[in-house]
Amino acid sequence: MSTHQNPVVPAPGAVSDATATGDTQAARTLRRQQYGWYLNDWANAAFSATVLTVFLGPYLTTVAGNAADAHGDVHPFGIPVRAGAFFPYTISASVLLSVGVMLLAGAVADRTGRHRRMLGCFAYLGAAATLGMFFLRGDRYLLGGALLLVANISYAVSAALANSFLPGLAAPDDRDAVSSKGWAFGYAGGGLLLVVNLAMFEGHAALGLSSGTAVRLCLASAGAWWALFTIAPMLRLPARPRTGVARPAGGEQAGSSSGTLRELLSTLRGMRRFPLTLLFLVAFLCYNDGIQTVVSQASLYGSAELHMGQTTLVVAILLVQIVAIGGALLLGRLARRYGAKRTVLGSLVGWVFTLTLGYLMPARQPVWFFVLACLIGLVLGGSQALSRSIFSHLIPAGREAEYFSLYKISDRGTSWMGPLVFGLAYQLTGSYRSAIISLLVFFAIGFALLLQVPVRRAIEAVGNPVPERL
Structure with missing residues (x-):
């Protein structure tokens, strides 16, 4: 008896079926990751719509007014500031500070490949600061300013890190549609919570709430919303590879601040290569x-x-x-x-x-x-x-x-x-x-x-x- 065995020949179409199965699974995984990315916009848009656009400006101005002197000034760190200008000044300060934090965070994320982890850290830091706005009452304008600084900087950094996932989530010809869906999810999420909060604020008397308590609940709800729906992107967004950047001369470790600053400066100089x-x-x-x-x-x-x-x-x-x-x-x-x-x-x-x-x-x-x-x-x-x-x-x-x-x-x-x-x-x-x-x-x-x-x-x-x- 011959010991030679005939090779196993797959049934007709088996290879193509296996390939098709693999393609289907990959497509499902990609869709799952895309929806995780959409839900990040759904989550953080609540902060923009409820906190920045509607409720915090007038409320923080009132709180600052409660702490103002006879001339209508508050004195953060001994600097005289009109109570009515405290909110826009704080927004401006948060924007300026976010510039440096975003650049450094972007450099660290690309250098280490920890995009998802850093996105989660900044998102939950911002959500925690927003939840903390529930305790903003009386004349605690400095507390409000500090929470706004932390929340707005965290919002900016987390949004920049989330944007960096887009090239890996869509083929070149699909990117416009995916980006547009992300924005649509953001407006839907932010708008939905805003409708609920406006209804609560308008009906605060019927609910047995003071107007100030209603505003503080609206502010805190944006933080809770942000934290809750950030779970989905943390579970669904893919891990991203670190860039193959050589270790800087002088023996700095890959994660050192000096190495990151060098890479940051290199990025800014490198922009000239792509006019x-x-x-x-x-x-x-x-x-x-x-x-x-x-x-x-x-x-x-x-x-x-x-x-x-x-x-x-x-x-x-x-x-x-x-x-x-x-x-x-x-x-x-x-x-x-x-x-x-x-x-x-x-x-x-x-x-x-x-x-x-x-x-x-x-x-x-x-x-x-x-x-x-x-x-x-x-x-x-x-x-x-x-x-x-x-x-x-x-x-x-x-x-x-x-x-x-x-x-x-x-x-x-x-x-x-x-x-x-x-x-x-x-x-x-x-x-x-x-x-x-x-x-x-x-x-x-x-x-x-x-x-x-x-x-x-x-x-x-x-x-x-x-x-x-x-």
């Missing part, structure tokens, strides 16, 4: 500064110039949140057909139309103010989501966290330019209409600069695959 990436950043800096100023000053414009009541302003804020969900998804679909750059350029034209309408809008006409809010929501989410997607293509591989930290700096660290122009225009003319129309300069410059960015060549310059539609 087209830098040009896109400058374009984004310009038009996004206009966007942030419109959003932050819309309530002031509505109340002071258009004489809208508080209820109208609240409804308008909710409309922006709700419409921005559909706007982000709609512009994501348009980008798939026309390309992200063309769609962003089109959204900037939409911003110009929106500002013009706001300038011409009659006072005491809530319906027109609601139309303005819908237009802002329509172009808000999409222009930011697609800008994030475009930038993800322009980053050299292995430097995602560092470069997205630079991106977030252009998002947050330069937001003083728009308010400065807005304020100067009002000071010179005495009209908020002149102030709002003055912001057109940011969209015009941003449009002109973005038009000059050859996106395909910029992607090729950093060595990334080029999507079919740009």
Whole structure:
């Protein structure tokens, strides 16, 4: 009897079935990771909507007023500060501090591969600080300022680290849609909690709560929401490899602060090697500064110039949140057909139309103010989501966290330019209409600069695959 055995031949189609099974499993894993990433936006948008946009500014100003002297000043660290200016000054300080923290955190994350762990640490630090705002009462304005500093810096750093996952979660041609869904989830999550909190605040008397207690519960709820829904990204986001950076000369350990600072400086110098990436950043800096100023000053414009009541302003804020969900998804679909750059350029034209309408809008006409809010929501989410997607293509591989930290700096660290122009225009003319129309300069410059960015060549310059539609 021969000992030779016939080889086992797989049944027809078995190999392809196994391959298909593997592909299906990989697709499921990728979708699971993407939803984890979407839920990070869902989680932290509650802080932006409930705390920064609506409740903390007026409440912290009241608390500071309780501690003010006869001249209306508080004295943090012995420095006289108008009670009404304490909140914006604290926001400005947090933005400036977040610049350095984001850059260092991005460098450490790329150097060590601990993106997910660091994202979780900053997210839960920010959530804890936000929960701590429940104890903000009486004249404890310094406590409020400290908690705001910690929470806002943590929010900025965690958002920058989350953005660095985008290139690994979507193929080049799918990135616009994935980024747009992330923004949509953010507006949905932030808007949902804001609706609940506004309902609680408006009905605080029926619930047996004082207005101050209702505000403190609203603030704390944003921290609880942030902490609860951050569990999903911590469980679902993939581990990321560390970059293959050689140990610095002189024997510093890989995790040392001197080595990290050297790599940070190297990143800043290295930006000069990619001038087209830098040009896109400058374009984004310009038009996004206009966007942030419109959003932050819309309530002031509505109340002071258009004489809208508080209820109208609240409804308008909710409309922006709700419409921005559909706007982000709609512009994501348009980008798939026309390309992200063309769609962003089109959204900037939409911003110009929106500002013009706001300038011409009659006072005491809530319906027109609601139309303005819908237009802002329509172009808000999409222009930011697609800008994030475009930038993800322009980053050299292995430097995602560092470069997205630079991106977030252009998002947050330069937001003083728009308010400065807005304020100067009002000071010179005495009209908020002149102030709002003055912001057109940011969209015009941003449009002109973005038009000059050859996106395909910029992607090729950093060595990334080029999507079919740009």
